[in-house]
Amino acid sequence: MTLRAKKRKFYTPEEYLALEEKAEFRSEYDNGVIEAMAGGSLNHQQITANCTVFLDSKIRKKGCRVLPSEMKIWIESSGKFYYPDVTIVCEKPEFYKKRDDTIENPKLLIEVLSKSTEAKDRGEKFFAYQTLVSVKEYVLVSQDKHLVEQFTKQDDGSWRYLATIGLNSKIYSESVDAELSLEEIYDLVEFEENL
Numbered sequence: 001m002t003l004r005a006k007k008r009k010f011y012t013p014e015e016y017l018a019l020e021e022k023a024e025f026r027s028e029y030d031n032g033v034i035e036a037m038a039g040g041s042l043n044h045q046q047i048t049a050n051c052t053v054f055l056d057s058k059i060r061k062k063g064c065r066v067l068p069s070e071m072k073i074w075i076e077s078s079g080k081f082y083y084p085d086v087t088i089v090c091e092k093p094e095f096y097k098k099r100d101d102t103i104e105n106p107k108l109l110i111e112v113l114s115k116s117t118e119a120k121d122r123g124e125k126f127f128a129y130q131t132l133v134s135v136k137e138y139v140l141v142s143q144d145k146h147l148v149e150q151f152t153k154q155d156d157g158s159w160r161y162l163a164t165i166g167l168n169s170k171i172y173s174e175s176v177d178a179e180l181s182l183e184e185i186y187d188l189v190e191f192e193e194n195l
Contacts, residue, residue, distance in 0.1 A: 012032075016029040028080070029081035031079035043189050047085075047185060048069060051066075055176070058176075064090040066087075071102075073106055087109055090176065105132070108137040110139045111140055136152065146182050
């Protein structure tokens, strides 16, 4: 007996966006392939909310917008639509084909790591985000230990890495000129410290 591989359907960006408008659950788009997103844990959601609220209070007066995870990012060079956990835009928002639900010019992107998404967040997503000229900083936040990793774009196009460890530590974001304590990021998050 011969097993046949199921043929994968490919979608245009417009087909994906039309389906996404009606969908009960969010999906990301990878060059024709629609990929369902995993649901977030309580810690994941709390960290995302904390980053959104605390950063917004510090950078709103600087003309920046902090957008929660419902905002999509379009990466034209690789044909991808992603939903970062937190998106920060400091210029006038540029929208994909005038859609107000998809940004093309984020300045800072934050992803909260989970076991199911960590490899993609560190690899594929980071590489795709680097192709956006507007992106100056990428931040990964652990949800099971007090650890924040920052990747900051340098003038020569390289990326500088900085890990900040421990609840009593603070991070400074050059891209939006704001400081955030890990105590703020991890407010109401409960886990045993692993470091």
